[in-house]
Amino acid sequence: MDKKVLVTGGAGFIGSNIAKRLIRDGRRVLVLDNLATGHKNNIPAGADFIEGDISNYELVKNILSEVEAVYHLAASASVIIGAKNPVFDLENNVKGTIVLLNAMRDSGVKKILFPSSSTVYGQSELPYVLQENQKLNPMSPYAVGKIADEYYLRSYANMYGLEPVIFRIFNAFGPGQDLDNSDQGITGYVIGCLLQDKEFVLHGDGSQTRDYIYVDEVAEAFVRAEKTPQAVNQIMNLACGARTSLNDWMNLIEEVSNKKIEKITGNQNRLADVMHYQADNSKLQSILNFKPNIDFKNQLLKTIEWAKTELNK
Numbered sequence: 174m175d176k177k178v179l180v181t182g183g184a185g186f187i188g189s190n191i192a193k194r195l196i197r198d199g200r201r202v203l204v205l206d207n208l209a210t211g212h213k214n215n216i217p218a219g220a221d222f223i224e225g226d227i228s229n230y231e232l233v234k235n236i237l238s239e240v241e242a243v244y245h246l247a248a249s250a251s252v253i254i255g256a257k258n259p260v261f262d263l264e265n266n267v268k269g270t271i272v273l274l275n276a277m278r279d280s281g282v283k284k285i286l287f288p289s290s291s292t293v294y295g296q297s298e299l300p301y302v303l304q305e306n307q308k309l310n311p312m313s314p315y316a317v318g319k320i321a322d323e324y325y326l327r328s329y330a331n332m333y334g335l336e337p338v339i340f341r342i343f344n345a346f347g348p349g350q351d352l353d354n355s356d357q358g359i360t361g362y363v364i365g366c367l368l369q370d371k372e373f374v375l376h377g378d379g380s381q382t383r384d385y386i387y388v389d390e391v392a393e394a395f396v397r398a399e400k401t402p403q404a405v406n407q408i409m410n411l412a413c414g415a416r417t418s419l420n421d422w423m424n425l426i427e428e429v430s431n432k433k434i435e436k437i438t439g440n441q442n443r444l445a446d447v448m449h450y451q452a453d454n455s456k457l458q459s460i461l462n463f464k465p466n467i468d469f470k471n472q473l474l475k476t477i478e479w480a481k482t483e484l485n486k
């Protein structure tokens with residue numbers, strides 16, 4: 174029988190979408206998640222689920238005996254939480270990753286796909302287009318933790334022949350994103366407020382820009398990378414390469430949903446917020462032969478339809 178693929182954080186937004194995609198591809202999937210921010214009902218039918226923490230070495234080592242590759246999505250994914258509690262961010266995101274790497278080393282599992290983040294770049298200057306080899310300028314403990322994880326992965330590749338692929342994901346959106354948590358991804362939260370007639374608290378003037386990417390495109394990149402030998406030991410931006418202001422993004426959500434977002438304005442930018450992100454995704458295109466699809470209207474429509482169903486449950 175084929176070995177399984179371990180998806181840590183598979184009850185969360187990106188992990189559950191990757192798990193779904195892997196199952197669709199006929200893979201055997203095992204989700205490990207402590208349900209800190211994830212939800213059991215995100216886990217796709219057909220996946221095995223173990224509720225537990227990545228920092229539990231014995232548990233993870235045991236699990237890895239039947240695993241051929243690790244998609245490591247488990248983390249505290251919030252810049253805000255990391256800024257408020259850097260020690261928690263360090264323990265959960267960095268120490269947790271090291272425990273997982275130790276368990277991989279000790280069980281001989283080599284392939285790991287890892288989501289780093291655009292936040293490692295920090296504030297940038299015009300024209301804001303970020304390349305993987307530029308100087309990093311982390312503005313938050315979360316970003317510092319992602320850089321540490323990148324280097325731990327590299328050092329384990331060097332010492333033990335681990336085969337890491339690292340993506341710096343920009344701003345993912347799509348079905349499965351939390352609709353009620355203002356500390357998590359912005360798109361899910363805006364849509365959650367809109368559909369539940371709650372006021373959305375806008376921080377800053379909405380001119381901050383992000384490089385949005387639909388979660389199916391993220392899953393596609395991860396799955397391709399697992400099977401692409403040239404991707405091993407690479408760091409790739411994972412984004413569409415387009416910059417959209419939050420104001421334009423909210424206008425698009427209003428247009429697609431045919432409903433007005435009630436906003437509370439006049440608030441300062443959030444702690445550790447970065448003004449502009451836009452990726453150069455040419456490395457992704459050349460290594461994986463993959464260009465993420467930008468069809469924002471349709472992708473937002475699918476997200477809103479999913480959110481309506483979710484809120485009616």
Ligand SMILES: NC(=O)c1ccc[n+]([C@@H]2O[C@H](COP(=O)([O-])OP(=O)(O)OC[C@H]3O[C@@H](n4cnc5c(N)ncnc54)[C@H](O)[C@@H]3O)[C@@H](O)[C@H]2O)c1
Nearest residue numbers: 182185186187207208209210211226227247248250342345
């Ligand atoms: N969403 C984005 O736009 C984005 C951008 C860049 C990087 N990332 C990274 O992608 C990964 C997934 O993010 P997401 O948006 O899906 O977040 P999420 O919060 O929806 O998913 C994270 C999952 O990990 C689980 N988890 C957290 N700590 C754990 C632990 N110690 N042990 C076991 N499970 C644990 C949570 O319960 C949750 O289900 C994270 O590493 C995040 O930093 C996300």
